[in-house]
Amino acid sequence: MITSPPLSVEWVGGLDGLVRLIDQTKLPTELVFIECRDTDTIWHAIKRLSVRGAPAIGITAAMGAVLGVRDHADEVRDSLLNRLDTVCDYLATSRPTAVNLFWALDRMRRFARTMVESDVAAIKQGLLDEAKRIRDEDAAMSRAIGAHGQFLIKDGSGVLTHCNAGALATAELGTALAPMYVAHEAGREFRVFADETRPLLQGSRLTAWELSRAGIDVTLLCDGMAAALMREGRIDLVITGADRIAANGDVANKIGTYSVAVIAKAHGVPFYVAAPTSTFDLDTPTGAAIPIEQRDPEEIRRGFGPATAPPDVACYCPAFDVTPAELIRGIITDKGVIEPVSVETVAAAMRSAAN
Amino acid sequence: MITSPPLSVEWVGGLDGLVRLIDQTKLPTELVFIECRDTDTIWHAIKRLSVRGAPAIGITAAMGAVLGVRDHADEVRDSLLNRLDTVCDYLATSRPTAVNLFWALDRMRRFARTMVESDVAAIKQGLLDEAKRIRDEDAAMSRAIGAHGQFLIKDGSGVLTHCNAGALATAELGTALAPMYVAHEAGREFRVFADETRPLLQGSRLTAWELSRAGIDVTLLCDGMAAALMREGRIDLVITGADRIAANGDVANKIGTYSVAVIAKAHGVPFYVAAPTSTFDLDTPTGAAIPIEQRDPEEIRRGFGPATAPPDVACYCPAFDVTPAELIRGIITDKGVIEPVSVETVAAAMRSAAN
Numbered sequence A, B: 001m002i003t004s005p006p007l008s009v010e011w012v013g014g015l016d017g018l019v020r021l022i023d024q025t026k027l028p029t030e031l032v033f034i035e036c037r038d039t040d041t042i043w044h045a046i047k048r049l050s051v052r053g054a055p056a057i058g059i060t061a062a063m064g065a066v067l068g069v070r071d072h073a074d075e076v077r078d079s080l081l082n083r084l085d086t087v088c089d090y091l092a093t094s095r096p097t098a099v100n101l102f103w104a105l106d107r108m109r110r111f112a113r114t115m116v117e118s119d120v121a122a123i124k125q126g127l128l129d130e131a132k133r134i135r136d137e138d139a140a141m142s143r144a145i146g147a148h149g150q151f152l153i154k155d156g157s158g159v160l161t162h163c164n165a166g167a168l169a170t171a172e173l174g175t176a177l178a179p180m181y182v183a184h185e186a187g188r189e190f191r192v193f194a195d196e197t198r199p200l201l202q203g204s205r206l207t208a209w210e211l212s213r214a215g216i217d218v219t220l221l222c223d224g225m226a227a228a229l230m231r232e233g234r235i236d237l238v239i240t241g242a243d244r245i246a247a248n249g250d251v252a253n254k255i256g257t258y259s260v261a262v263i264a265k266a267h268g269v270p271f272y273v274a275a276p277t278s279t280f281d282l283d284t285p286t287g288a289a290i291p292i293e294q295r296d297p298e299e300i301r302r303g304f305g306p307a308t309a310p311p312d313v314a315c316y317c318p319a320f321d322v323t324p325a326e327l328i329r330g331i332i333t334d335k336g337v338i339e340p341v342s343v344e345t346v347a348a349a350m351r352s353a354a355n
Helices: A039-047 A054-069 A077-092 A099-114 A120-152 A178-185 A202-213 A223-231 A257-266 A343-354 B039-047 B054-069 B077-092 B099-114 B120-152 B178-185 B202-213 B223-231 B257-266 B343-354
Strands: A009-012 A018-022 A033-036 A158-161 A191-195 A218-221 A237-240 A244-246 A251-254 A271-274 A320-323 A330-333 A336-338 B009-012 B018-022 B033-036 B158-161 B191-195 B217-221 B237-240 B244-246 B251-254 B271-274 B320-323 B330-333 B336-338
Touching: A009 A054, A009 A120, A018 A054, A033 A039, A033 A054, A039 A054, A039 A077, A054 A077, A054 A099, A054 A120, A077 A099, A077 A120, A099 A120, A120 A178, A120 A237, A120 A271, A120 A330, A120 A336, A158 A223, A191 A202, A191 A223, A202 A218, A218 A223, A223 A257, A223 B223, A223 B257, A223 B320, A237 A257, A251 A257, A257 A271, A257 A320, A257 B223, A257 B257, A320 B223, A330 A343, A336 A343, B009 B054, B009 B120, B018 B054, B033 B039, B033 B054, B039 B054, B039 B077, B054 B077, B054 B099, B054 B120, B077 B099, B077 B120, B099 B120, B120 B178, B120 B237, B120 B271, B120 B330, B120 B336, B158 B223, B191 B202, B191 B223, B202 B217, B217 B223, B223 B257, B237 B257, B251 B257, B257 B271, B257 B320, B330 B343, B336 B343
Parallel strands: A158 A191, A158 A237, A191 A218, A237 A271, A271 A330, B158 B191, B158 B237, B191 B217, B237 B271, B271 B330
Antiparallel strands: A009 A018, A018 A033, A244 A251, A251 A320, A330 A336, B009 B018, B018 B033, B244 B251, B251 B320, B330 B336
16 A cells, blocks of 8 residues: 655656656556656656646756756856756746746756855755755645644544645645645544546546545545535535735635635535645735636636537636635644634734744 | 527427437537437437437427337227337336436327327327427426516626526426526527536536527636636526425535535525426425435546546545525526525415416
8 A cells, every 4th residue: 555645756866867757647547757867858847737736846947957957068167057047047938927936946046156165066966955955845844734734634534625736736745635644644544525626627637646546535526516515514624725825814726716615614614725834925915916817718618638618608717716814714834824814813924934 | 690599309390200309419519410200219319318308308208209109000099009108118218217208208198098089190190299289388388487587687697507407408498598598589688607517517518509509698617616706796696407396495406506506695696496397396395305316436537538537536426416495596487486485485386386
C-alpha cells in the first residue's frame, strides 16, 4: 500500500542530474514522468500544463533555471549571470499570468547576485541549492498546513473538497489536501468526497487520483451532487484551497467553490480554506476587487473531446469565484488557523506571520 | 428565424404513415430523424434513448402499438386484440422503469376493448386516433403550464433551468421550458441560463440546443457556476421540471436540482417547479419516501468519452435528488400555480384538478 502522495516535481541526482515531472496531462489513466535535462523541456512542460498548480510551477521554473546555466562554459561570473537572466526571461514566458513563476525566477536571479565572492562553479551549485530550498520551503509549508488542519478531521469524518489543491499542485502534500494526508499518516480513518470540478475536472483527474494512490478513501461526485450528499448528513467539513485571499478574508478560488460554501452554510457544515500566508493579499481590501478571468467557452462546449453543446451557444465560464468571509469558518495557514475570519483576525495573523 | 420548438415525436400521414422521431443521441451536433414504420424500430429507439423524457416515451410507445397492428391481416376482432397485447407487452420491455410507457400502452389496450361494436379496420383507425389524442393531450398540458407560468418571466428576466424538461421530453413545449416558449411567443425578451447538468449533460446537449433553435437567448454554464451567477444578480427566477411530487410538495427531480434550490434560497431567488398534475403522487407523503436510483459510476468516470477519473474510483451517482417543499416558491401545473406549497395547497389543487 502506497501511503505517501506522488511527487509532482523533483530534482534527481547532483548538479549533472535532471528534473523529473509527473506529466499531469496523462493523468488519471497513465502515470508518465517527463525527464527534463534542459530549459526548453521545462518551458514546454509548463506551457502545456504537464505541471500545474502555482507552487509546483514556481519550483519547476527554479529548477529549469539551474538546467539552463549548469553547462554554461564561460568561467566569467557576469557571463553566467547574463545567461541566467536570459534563461529566466525565457522561462517567464511559459505561463504569462503565473505569479509564482515570476516570484521563483526573481528569487533565483537575486540569489545568484548575492554570491558576490563565489566563482562560477559555486554559483551553479548555489542555484541548485536555492531551487531545492524553494521546493523544501514549499514542502514545509504544506506540512505546517497539514499539522494545523489535521485535527479538524476525526475518525469517521466525511470531508468534501473541490478542485485540486493537493500534492500535484505543490512540492509534497498540497494545501487543502495536506490536513488529509497528515490525518491519514496519523492513522485516522475518514472518507474524502471530491467534486469533479467542471469544466476542467481537476477533482476527478487529479484529486481522486492522488488520494486513491496514497491509500485514502475517496469518492468522486459531480459538482451538483454535493448538496444532496450534505443533506444525507455525510459531510462533516469542507476544505478547499485558495488562489487569492483579500484583507477581509474573502477568498478567490476555482469556480464552484462559492457554490460549495453556500450549500455548506445551509447544512451547517463548517467550510475551511487552506492556504499559505503568501496567498493573502492585504492590498486587496475585499473580494469585490479581485478580477475574475473568463475562460474559453470551448472548455464547456467540448470539455473532453466530442462536442456536448451546440457549437455557437453562449457560455458563462469564469475561472474563479469569490467566497465571502462570512461563509468561511476558518482559514488553515502554515502559521495556524485563522478562526473566525475577519479584517481584524486576518491582519493579526499576517502581523504574527511576519514576525 | 425558427421560433417554435422541434417536435420530438410525430405521426406523419394516415394509418399507412410513419412515426418520425428526433434521434436525441445525435444532438446537439446533428439533427437526424428516425422514420419508424414498424414496432421493432420504435422499441430500439426507446431502448437506445433516441427518444427520452417520460411523456415523449409514452406517446412514442402508443404510436408504436399502432404500427404493430395496422398490417395485421386477420379480420377477426379477438385476433387483433391479441396481436395488440403482444405488441404492447413487447414495447413495455424497452424501458422497464418508465411509468408513462406502461400507462400509455395500458390506455391503448383499454381503448381497443371499448370499441366493442367496431370491426378491425375501425379499431385500427381508432387506435391511431387514440395515440394522437395522447399526444395532443400532452401538448395541451404543456401549453397550459406555459400559459400559467409565462407571467413569471418579465422583459429582461434571467431564468435558470436545470436538465431538460423541454420540447424534446414531451409532445411540444415541455414543462419547465413551456413558460419560456410562451413568454417568447408573447414577444418578451429574456435570457435563459441552462445548467449543463452532469453527469449526462441534458442541459448542454438538449436544453441549449432546443432553446437556441427556437430563437430564445440561452447561455450555458457548468452546474457549479450557478451560485456565482446568482451572486452577480443575474438570475430572477429558477424553473425546473419534476419526476415525482409528494403529497407535501417535496419534489424529486434530476440530481442537482436540490443544489439549485438551496443556492436560490440563499440569494432570495424564487424557485419554481413546472409539472403536470399527473406528476403528483398523493400516496407518497413526503420526499423521504421516494427511492433514489443510483446510476452507473461510468457516467461520471467517463462521461465525455475518454476516462476522466481513475478507473476504479468510487462514485456517488444518484439519478435524482429531493427538493423539500419549503425551498419551492410555487409549482406551475396545467391547472394553475400552487403557491405557497404545502400539504393543504397541494391537496386543494389536486381536488380541484379532479373536478
